[in-house]
Amino acid sequence: xxxxxxxxxATRLLLGLMILFSxxxxxxxxxxxxxxxxxxxxxxxxxxxHALAYGVRAMRKLLVLDPRTILAAGLALSILAGFVAAxxxxxxxxxxxxxxxxxxxxxxAGEKSFAIGTPVLFDIGVYxxxxxxxxxxxxxxxxxx
Amino acid sequence: MLTAxxxxxxxxxxxxxxxxxLPNGSHWVLALGPAxxxxxxxxxxxxxxxxxxxxxxxxxxxxxxxxxxFRLDGLSLLFALLVTGIGSLIVVYSGSYLHGHEHQGRFYLxxxxxxxxxxxxxxxxxxxxxxxxxELTSVTSFLLIGFNHEDARSRRSAVQALLVTAxxxxxxxxxxxxxxxxxxxxxxxxxxxxxxxxxGSALYLPILGLLLLGAFTKSAQxxxxxxxxxxxxxxxxxxxxxxxxxxxxxxxxxxxxxxxxLGGTEVWIWTLAxxxxxxxxxxxxxxxxxxxxxxxxxxxxxxxxxxxxLLAGLGSEDAIRAYCVFLLGxxxxxxxxxxxxxxxxxxxxxxxVRDLGGLWPKMRLTGLVILLAALSxxxxxxxxxxxGKELIYEGVLEADPAGLWxxxxxxxxxxxxxxxxxxxxxxxxLGRPTPATAHAHENGPALLLGPAVxxxxxxxxxxxGSWPAGLLQATAAAVAGRPLALExxxxxxxxxxxxxxxxxxxxxxxxxxGLGPVTAALAGLARLSRVDFDAGWDRLxxxxxxxxxxxxxxxxxxxxxxYMLATxxxxxxxxxxxxxxRGGLQWPDQPVGDDYVGWALCGLMLLGTAGALWARxxxxxxxxxxxxxxxxxxxxxxxxxxxxxxxxxxxxxxTVIIIVLVLARLPKFxxxxxxxxxxxxxxxxxxxxxxxxxxxILLSVHAQPLSPHLSEFYAAASYVEAFxxxxxNVIIVDFRGFDTLGEIAVVAMAxxxxxxxxxxxxxxxxEDQKRETAP
Numbered sequence: 039x040x041x042x043x044x045x046x047x048a049t050r051l052l053l054g055l056m057i058l059f060s061x062x063x064x065x066x067x068x069x070x071x072x073x074x075x076x077x078x079x080x081x082x083x084x085x086x087x088h089a090l091a092y093g094v095r096a097m098r099k100l101l102v103l104d105p106r107t108i109l110a111a112g113l114a115l116s117i118l119a120g121f122v123a124a125x126x127x128x129x130x131x132x133x134x135x136x137x138x139x140x141x142x143x144x145x146x147a148g149e150k151s152f153a154i155g156t157p158v159l160f161d162i163g164v165y166x167x168x169x170x171x172x173x174x175x176x177x178x179x180x181x182x183x
Numbered sequence: 184m185l186t187a188x189x190x191x192x193x194x195x196x197x198x199x200x201x202x203x204x205l206p207n208g209s210h211w212v213l214a215l216g217p218a219x220x221x222x223x224x225x226x227x228x229x230x231x232x233x234x235x236x237x238x239x240x241x242x243x244x245x246x247x248x249x250x251x252x253f254r255l256d257g258l259s260l261l262f263a264l265l266v267t268g269i270g271s272l273i274v275v276y277s278g279s280y281l282h283g284h285e286h287q288g289r290f291y292l293x294x295x296x297x298x299x300x301x302x303x304x305x306x307x308x309x310x311x312x313x314x315x316x317x318e319l320t321s322v323t324s325f326l327l328i329g330f331n332h333e334d335a336r337s338r339r340s341a342v343q344a345l346l347v348t349a350x351x352x353x354x355x356x357x358x359x360x361x362x363x364x365x366x367x368x369x370x371x372x373x374x375x376x377x378x379x380x381x382x383g384s385a386l387y388l389p390i391l392g393l394l395l396l397g398a399f400t401k402s403a404q405x406x407x408x409x410x411x412x413x414x415x416x417x418x419x420x421x422x423x424x425x426x427x428x429x430x431x432x433x434x435x436x437x438x439x440x441x442x443x444x445l446g447g448t449e450v451w452i453w454t455l456a457x458x459x460x461x462x463x464x465x466x467x468x469x470x471x472x473x474x475x476x477x478x479x480x481x482x483x484x485x486x487x488x489x490x491x492x493l494l495a496g497l498g499s500e501d502a503i504r505a506y507c508v509f510l511l512g513x514x515x516x517x518x519x520x521x522x523x524x525x526x527x528x529x530x531x532x533x534x535x536v537r538d539l540g541g542l543w544p545k546m547r548l549t550g551l552v553i554l555l556a557a558l559s560x561x562x563x564x565x566x567x568x569x570x571g572k573e574l575i576y577e578g579v580l581e582a583d584p585a586g587l588w589x590x591x592x593x594x595x596x597x598x599x600x601x602x603x604x605x606x607x608x609x610x611x612x613l614g615r616p617t618p619a620t621a622h623a624h625e626n627g628p629a630l631l632l633g634p635a636v637x638x639x640x641x642x643x644x645x646x647x648g649s650w651p652a653g654l655l656q657a658t659a660a661a662v663a664g665r666p667l668a669l670e671x672x673x674x675x676x677x678x679x680x681x682x683x684x685x686x687x688x689x690x691x692x693x694x695x696x697g698l699g700p701v702t703a704a705l706a707g708l709a710r711l712s713r714v715d716f717d718a719g720w721d722r723l724x725x726x727x728x729x730x731x732x733x734x735x736x737x738x739x740x741x742x743x744x745x746y747m748l749a750t751x752x753x754x755x756x757x758x759x760x761x762x763x764x765r766g767g768l769q770w771p772d773q774p775v776g777d778d779y780v781g782w783a784l785c786g787l788m789l790l791g792t793a794g795a796l797w798a799r800x801x802x803x804x805x806x807x808x809x810x811x812x813x814x815x816x817x818x819x820x821x822x823x824x825x826x827x828x829x830x831x832x833x834x835x836x837x838t839v840i841i842i843v844l845v846l847a848r849l850p851k852f853x854x855x856x857x858x859x860x861x862x863x864x865x866x867x868x869x870x871x872x873x874x875x876x877x878x879x880i881l882l883s884v885h886a887q888p889l890s891p892h893l894s895e896f897y898a899a900a901s902y903v904e905a906f907x908x909x910x911x912n913v914i915i916v917d918f919r920g921f922d923t924l925g926e927i928a929v930v931a932m933a934x935x936x937x938x939x940x941x942x943x944x945x946x947x948x949x950e951d952q953k954r955e956t957a958p
Contacts, residue, residue, distance in 0.1 A: 063829075069908035071825035073915060079833035086840045106938070109931050116924055136920040140906055153906045157916040160923075164916070167927040171934030172837060178941035179844040 042091070049091040056084035064165050074161035078168025085169075086176050094180035097173075105173040112166025119159040136160070184239050184253040187220045187267075188303045195295030199288035206287075210278020210629065213291055217298060218271040224263045231260050232653035234666070238308065238372075254308035254372055257657025261507070262305035262429075262436055264654075265514050269428045270298045272633030276522055277420035279629035280529060290330060294424065297323035301429050305436060310359040310369045317355060317401070320430050321348040327425060328417040340413040343720060347400050347410045355397025355437075361390045366444075375444045375664065382448050391445055394437065395454060402434025402488045405462045409716040411485060412469075415477040419525030422477055423633075427484045427517040432510070435491040439506060443664025446498045452582075455496020460592040462489030467599030471694060472705040476524040476534040476607060480517065483560065483603045486596050487513040493589065494578055495662070502578030504669050507658040509571035511651060512559065512641065516568055519556035519637035520607060523549055526630050527611060531623045536606060541616030545623040548631055550612045555638035559645070561604035561691065562597055562684065565673050567645040572597055572687070576680035594687055601691025602698065609695075648672055748866065751873050759876040768879060769886035780821050787814045801846050809839050826911045 060080035067073030089097035101108075123137035140155035194216040202209040227237065240252040255263070277294065281287050300319035307313040322345070329341030359369075365386050366374030374381075381387060398404075403411040414426050425431070438455065445451060466485025473479045487509070494506040526549045527542065528534045543550050559568035575597070579590050611620075644651050648671030656669040675681060694701055740746075762768055791810030798804035812835035819828035897910050897918065907913035915923050 067909060067912045068906070068916075071829065071909065071911075073826065073909070073912040075915070076826065076829050076833060079830065079837065083833060083836050083840070086837065090840070106935065109934055113927060113931050116927060120920070120924070136924070138904075138906075138917050142906070155906065157907070157913075157920065160920060161912075161916045164923060164927050167931050171930040174934040175841060175937045176844065178938040179841065179848070181941075 045087075045091045049087050053084050053088055056080050060084070060165075064161065067161060068158065074164035075168055078165040079172070081165075081169045082172035082176070085173055089176055089180055094177055098177065101173065105170045105177055107170070108166050109170025109174060112163045112168075112170055114163075115166065116160050116163030119156045119163060122156045122159075184237065184255060184306050185241070185251070187223065188253075188299050188306065190216060190220065191295055191299035191302060195292050195299060198291035198295055202288035202291055207282075208278075209288075209291070210275050213278075213295070214271045214274040217267045217274065217295075220302075221264060221267040221271060224260060224267060227255065227260060228654050231255065231257055232657045234657070234660070240308075243309075243312070248369065249311045250309045250370075251312050252309040252370060253306040255306060256661040257654065257659070258436070258439060258661035259305050261511065261654060261658045262432070263302060265432075265511075266298060266301045266305065266429050269424060269514065269518050269633075269637070270294075272518075272522075272636060273420050273424040275629050276423075276525075276633040277418070279627055280420055280525055281418060286330070290327075290418070293323055293326045293330070294421070297327065297425060297430070301433070304433055308371050310363050310371060313371070314352070314356050314359055317397075317433060318349065318352050320425075320433060321345060321352055321401075324348070324414075324425050324430055327421040328414050330418055330421065331416070334416070337416040340410070340416045344410040344414050347407055351397040351400025351407070354393045354400075358390050358393030358397060361386055361393065362444075365390065371440065371444075381445060387445070387448075388450065391450065391454075394441060394445075398434035398437045399458060399492075400434070401437075402431050402492065403462075403485055404434070404458045404489065404492060405465050405485075406716065408462060408465070408485055409720060412478055412481045413717070415475070415481050419477065419521060419528065422481070423518050423521030423525065426481065427521055428514040431484065431488060432491070432514070435488060435495060435510070438492060438495040439662045442495055442498055442503075442662055446495075452496050452498065456493050456589055459489045459491070459493030459496055460589045460596075462486070463493065463596035464592045464599075465489070467596040467603070468705055468708070470603040471599055471606070471698065472702050474536045476527065476536060476539075476611075477521070479536070479603055479606055480520055480524060483600060484517060486600065487517065490575060490593065490596065493593070494575065497578060497582040498663075499578060499582045500663065500667060501574065501581040503659050503662045503667065504655075505571065505574035505578035506662060507655045507669070508567075508574050508671065510658075511644070511655065512567040512571040515637045515641040515644070516556040516559040516566075519552060519634040519641065520560065522630070522634035522637075523553040523556060524607065526626045526634065527553075529630060530626055531620050533619050535619075536610055538617055538619040539611035540614035540620060541612075542620050542623055543612040545620065546612075546625050548635075549626055550608075552631065552634045552638045553608050553612070555642055556634065557604035557608040559638070559641040561601040562687065563601075565642070565645045567641045569684070570645055570648065570671055570673060573675060573680045573684060576683045577675075577678070580679055580683075590683075594683060594690065597687045598690035598694055601688060602694040602701075605691075605695040606698075644671075645673065748869065751869055755869065755873040755876050758880060759872070762876070762879060762883065767883050769883045771882055771886040773885070781818070784814045784818050784821070801849075802843070805839060805842050805846070809835055812838070824911075826909070 057080075060077040063072035063080060064074055064077035065072075067077070085097055085101060088100060120136040122139050123133045123135055126133040126137065126139060136156075138155050138157050140153055142153045194213065198209070198213055201212065205212060231237075237255040238253065240250050243249045243251040273294065274291070277290060278287075281290055284290065297320060300316050300323055303316035304313060304320060307316055325341050325345035328344050329337050331337045332341075362374065362381070363369040365384055366379050366381060367377055368374050381390070384390075400407045411426060411431065415422050417426070463486045466482045466487075466489055470479050470482035470486065473482060491506060491510060491513075494502045494509065524534060527539065527546070530546055530549065531539065531542070533539065555566075559566035562568045562572035575593060579593055652669055652671050655671070656667065659667040659669050788811045791807050791814065794807030794810065795804045798807055812831065816828050816831035816835060819825070819831055897914060900918075901907055901910045901913045907917070
C-alpha cells in the first residue's frame with residue numbers, strides 16, 4: 039500500500055473504466071483486436087493497481103469472490119463449453135470435443151446480425167482464469183502475515 | 184475366464200460393505216464366490232486332461248496391439264485351482280482368525296484383489312497382461328504384509344518385499360518386451376509355437392537373464408530370498424496363501440511356462456539348477472534354526488521353491504513330472520501347516536517353538552491336522568509328499584548333467600524337511616507342557632476347515648494316485664511342451680530313489696535328534712548369512728538415499744542464479760549445437776528494412792539493455808528491462824499485430840507490478856549477487872551466446888520461404904466456419920481451442936502454485952530443522 043493521493047484518486051477513476059474496457063475487449067475480440075486473454079489481463083492490472091493504492095484487503099473486498107473461486111469457475115466454464123459440441127448433429131459422440139456451436143440471428147436481408155457461440159463461452163472462461171490466476175498471485179504476494 | 188477374474192475383483196470391491204452388513208458371517212458368504220469359480224475350473228479338468236486348451240481374447244489397447252488374452256492349459260488350470268480353491272478356504276479361515284479386527288473388511292478387499300490378480304497372472308497369455316497381473320500381485324502383497332501398518336516392522340517388511348519383487352518386475356517387463364520382439368508375437372503361446380530359434384538368438388542371454396531376475400525375486404531364490412521370512416509379519420492367512428501356496432510360486436510358474444520356449448540350454452539348466460539347489464539347502468538349514476513356527480515354515484517354503492526351480496531347470500521328463508507333483512503336494516501341506524500354525528498361535532497366544540509343548544490333549548483336532556500335513560512335508564509314505572519326493576529323486580537321477588552335488592543337496596534339503604516337520608509337530612504337541620500352553624483351547628470350525636481339507640487331500644492324493652493324475656498329466660504336458668505320460672504310485676519297486684528316500688529319512692531323523700548341536704553349528708553359519716543379507720539391504724537403501732541426497736544437493740542448490748544459468752545454458756546449447764551440426768545456419772536474402780520506426784525501437788531496446796546492465800539496484804534493473812519489453816510491444820503494434828501488442832503491454836505491466844511486490848519482500852542485495860569477476864564473465868558470455876543463438880535461429884528461419892498454406896487457410900476459414908473476423912482470436916478459442924484449454928489450465932496451476940508456496944512460508948521451520956540434522 040502506497041498511500042499516495044494521486045494514485046488513489048486515479049485508481050478510483052481507472053478501475054471502473056478498465057473493467058468496462060476489458061468487457062468491451064472481450065466481446066469484440068472475435069472480430070477485432072482483443073479477446074479473453076487480453077481482457078483478463080486488463081482486469082488483473084486494474085485490481086493490482088487498486089491493491090497498490092488501497093491495500094490488498096480493500097481489493098479483496100472489492101473483488102467479492104476469492105481469486106481461486108474465479109479461477110476455478112473460469113476453468114470449469116471453458117471445459118464445459120467444450121461439451122456443448124456434443125449436442126451437434128449426428129449424436130453425442132459424433133462431434134469432436136470443443137467444436138464450436140453457434141446461435142445466429144439474421145437480418146431480414148439475410149445478413150448475420152447477432153451471433154453467439156460456445157467459443158465466446160470458452161473465451162469468457164479464459165478471461166476468468168487469467169483474472170483469478172494473476173490476482174491469486176498478487177494477493178499471495180501482498181498479504182501481510 | 185475373464186468373467187472369473189472380473190468377478191473376483193468385483194467381489195473384492197464389495198467385500199468391505201458386505202462385511203459391514205454381516206460382521207459375523209461375511210467370510211462364509213465371501214468364500215462362495217471363489218468356491219463357485221473353483222468348481223467351474225474343476226469342471227474343466229476332464230477336457231483339459233484330454234488335451235483341450237481354452238482360449239479367450241479381447242482387445243485391450245488396440246492401438247498398441249495389446250490384448251487381454253487368456254489361455255487355460257494344464258499348467259494354468261493347476262494354478263487356477265490352487266488359487267481359487269485354497270483362496271476359498273483362506274477366506275473362511277481369516278473370517279475367524281481376524282474376527283473383531285477393526286479392518287477386517289479391508290482385509291477381505293486386499294486378499295480378494297490379490298486372488299483376482301493371481302488368477303489373471305496364471306491365465307494370461309498376453310505378455311503385457313501377464314506383467315500387469317504380476318505387478319498387481321506385488322502391490323496386493325505389499326498391502327497385505329503391511330496390513331498391521333501401525334507396526335514399524337510390518338511396514339519395513341512390506342516395503343522390502345515390494346521393492347525386491349517390483350525391481351524384479353521391471354526386469355521381467357524388459358525381458359518380456361525383448362522376448363516379444365524377438366519371438367515375433369506378444370502371445371506366449373504364439374512364441375512357443377513359432378519357428379523362431381530363440382535359443383540361438385543373440386538376445387537369448389539378455390532375455391533369459393531379465394526374465395529369470397523377475398522370477399527369482401518373486402520366488403525368493405537366494406540371494407533375493409531375504410524378503411520372504413520378513414514377510415511373515417503379515418497375518419497368518421496371508422502367509423499361508425500368498426507366501427507359500429500362490430504368489431511366491433509365480434516365479435516358478437513363469438519358469439515352467441517358459442521351459443518349452445527357452446529351456447534346455449546349458450545356461451538354462453545350470454543357472455536354474457544352481458540357484459534352485461542353493462536356495463533349497465539354504466532354506467532347509469535355516470528352517471531347522473528358527474524357533475518361530477511361521478519362520479520355520481517360511482524357510483521350508485524357500486526350500487520348496489528352490490527344488491521347484493531346480494526341477495524346472497533340469498527339464499527332463501521325470502523332472503517335469505516331479506515339478507508338477509511336488510508343486511501340488513507342497514501347496515497342500517504348506518497351506519495346511521501355515522493355517523495350523525496360525526491355529527496354534529490363536530489357541531495359545533504364541534508361535535515360539537520353545538514356549539510350546541504338551542498341546543496334544545488340548546488341541547487334538549489341530550494337532551491331527553498338523554500331524555497329517557507334517558508327515559506329508561517329511562515325505563513319508565503314504566502321503567502325497569512321499570510321491571513327490573520319490574519323483575524328485577528320479578528326476579534328479581535321470582538328469583545326467585546335474586551331477587552328484589545337486590543330488591547331495593536335494594537329499595540334504597529333503598532331510599531338513601523331516602527335521603522341520605518334527606519341529607512343528609513333535610515339540611509343540613508331544614513335548615513337556617509349558618506355562619504358555621496351560622490355557623490352550625481348541626479352535627472353531629472356521630479355523631479347522633481349511634487346514635483339514637488340505638491335509639486330507641494330501642493323504643487322499645497319496646493313497647489314490649489316480650485322482651490327481653489326469654490333471655497333473657496335462658500340467659506336465661504344458662510344461663514339457665509335448666504330451667507326457669504320468670502315473671502316480673506309492674510303490675515304485677526297489678529303485679535307487681527308494682534307497683535315497685530311506686537315506687533321507689535316516690538323515691532327517693538324525694538332524695532332528697541332534698537338533699541342539701545342529702542349531703549351534705547353523706548359528707555360526709547364519710552369522711555369515713541372512714543377517715548379512717537383511718542388513719545389507721538396509722545399507723543398500725541408505726546408500727541410495729545418500730546418493731540421491733548428494734545429487735539433489737548438487738542440482739537443487741536453492742540459488743536462483745544457478746537455476747537460471749542451467750536453464751539458459753540448456754536452451755542455448757541444444758538448439759545452437761543442432762543448428763550448427765545440421766547446417767541450418769542461413770542468411771536471409773531479403774534487404775534490411777529502412778523503416779525508421781523499427782530502427783528507433785531497436786535503439787530504445789539497446790538503451791534499456793544498457794540500463795539494466797549498469798543498474799545499481801534491483802528496481803533500477805527491472806525498470807530498465809521493462810523498457811525493452813515495452814519496445815517489443817510497440818514493435819508488434821507498429822507491424823500490425825495489435826492483439827499480440829496489447830497482450831505484451833499488459834504482461835509487461837503486470838510483470839513490473841509483481842516483481843516490485845516480490846522485491847519488497849526480498850532482503851537487501853545478498854552475497855549471491857555480489858559475485859566474483861569469473862562468474863560475471865561466465866554469465867556475460869552465456870548471455871551473449873543466448874542472444875547470438877536466438878538471433879541466428881530467427882535469421883535462419885527467415886531465410887526459409889514461409890509456407891502460406893496455414894495462414895491462407897485460417898484467413899479463409901475464420902469467418903466462414905467460426906464466425907469471427909479476428910483470425911488470431913479465432914485460432915486461440917476455436918481452431919486450436921484445445922491448446923488454449925491446456926494453457927489456461929497451466930495458468931490456473933501456476934496461480935495456485937504460487938499461492939501455495941507463499942502460504943507455506945510460515946510453516947517450514949520444521950523443514951529447515953530436518954535439513955540441518957540430515958547429514
